Amino acid sequence: MKIGMITDSLGHLSFSEMLRASAELGLETLEFACGNWSSAPHINLNTMLGSETARREFIAAVGDHGLSISALNCSGNPLYPGAKGEENHRVTAGTIKLASLLGIDRVVMMSGLPGGPGDANPNWIITDWPPECLEIQKYQWEEKLIPYWRDLVAYSNNLGIRKLCLELHGHQAVYNVHTLLKLRDAVGETVGANYDPSHPLWMNADPIAAVRALGSAIYYVHAKDTRVEPVPTAIDGNLDPRPGDRYGERSWNYITLGYGHGETWWRQFCTALKQAGYDDVLSIEHEDMMMSPIEGMRKSVQLLRNVAINLSEPIKQMAAAAPQTP
Structure with a gap:
């Protein structure tokens, strides 16, 4: 497993400062x-789409700091009704094209969320009642989501x-294992998960x-x-629209690794990833x-x-050193 970062985590730094900090952190x-x-x-x-020189310089700058590019990210809502969705789609399509030009094999994003018929804004349906909820959800999936993703x-x-990595996030059509597999079944295995445990934890x-289920x-x-947060959650439950800067009042908060769950939990998480066949990047997102x-x-x-878990090389070395059966 490799340790990486989505660079928005140090978004206050310039490109060159961020690269230097990333190298110093040992990413x-x-x-x-x-x-x-x-x-x-x-x-x-x-700029990157329009200039081969810019792309070469970008890759060289990253490499000069001993780093590689794991993915591009275009998280947004290309299914937002109207012009906002069209602009989100333009960025989404451009990011996928840029990944191809850079030789990067995956793009991280979200599924998007349509409105219902005639809606001006997205509509996140997470209950089967009142009765119109299921009709809205059926329209969203059959008329908007599946055709767009195909x-x-x-x-x-x-x-x-061939790897579009969907983050399972609130206020998205795909927000849990069930909805990810539903979309994947409909449009094929190009769609997979960017698994971020912070979202299912608050859900x-x-x-x-x-x-283990996603494999x-x-x-x-x-x-x-x-x-x-135990006390606010006990009072109000986990559904909490209070802004993130009111973290003293909220039912849950995004937090630095280890301050919500300790090393024992994260060891179990990495073990589950390894058992599921994932031996790749752990991309830190600091929020x-x-x-x-x-x-x-x-x-x-x-x-x-x-x-x-970094066992690949030791396992290979042990296999090479093991006595050979005649």
């Missing part, structure tokens, strides 16, 4: 956001991209059980923690509003160094 890989919900602090999508999969495959799911459908992993980005990154990297 191996970087994930770059290209727009939509990210301000794309370290990459200009249009086209996006074909577009991606034509560019040689009261068990990420370790979910990893080979896991294409990427975000390393992010959530702390469920803890109680801790500075650089301090949060240092603590997160240290925890992952203690728990990540």
Whole structure:
């Protein structure tokens, strides 16, 4: 397993400062956001699409710091009704094209969420009642979501991209194992999971059980923690729209690795990933509003160094050294 970071985690730093900090932290890989919900602090999508020189210089700068590029990210809502969705789709399609031009094999994103018939805004259906809920959800999936993703999969495959890694996130059509597998069954195995345990944790799911269920459908992993706050949750439950900067009041908060769940839990999580066949990047996403980005990154990297499983080379060496049966 390799330790990496989505560079928005240090989005306050310039490109060169971020690369230097990443090397000093001992990271191996970087994930770059290209727009939509990210301000794309370290990459200009249009410039990179239009200039081979810019692409070469970008790759060289990353490599000069002993780093590699693990993925591009375009998380947004291309199914948002109207012009906003069209712009999100433009960035999404551009990011997939840029991944192809850079020789990167996967793009991290979200499923998007349509509105219901005639809606001006997305509509997240998470209950079967009142009766219109299931009708809205059927419309969203059959008329909007599945047709869009069939086209996006074909577009991606034509560019040689065969891993679209969907983050299971609230206020998205795909937000848990069931909905990810439902979409994957409908549009094919180009769609897989970017498994980020912080989201199922606040939705009261068990990420370790979910990893076992997803198995080979896991294409990427975000390393992010959530702390469920016992007293506010006991009073109001887990559904909490209070802003993140009101972390003293909220039922749950995104938090630096180890401050929601300790090393024992993260060891179990990495073990489950390994058992599911995932031996790849753990991309840290720092969104803890109680801790500075650089301090949060240092603590997160240290925890992952203690728990990540790196057995491939030792196993190969042991196999090579083992006595051969006549």
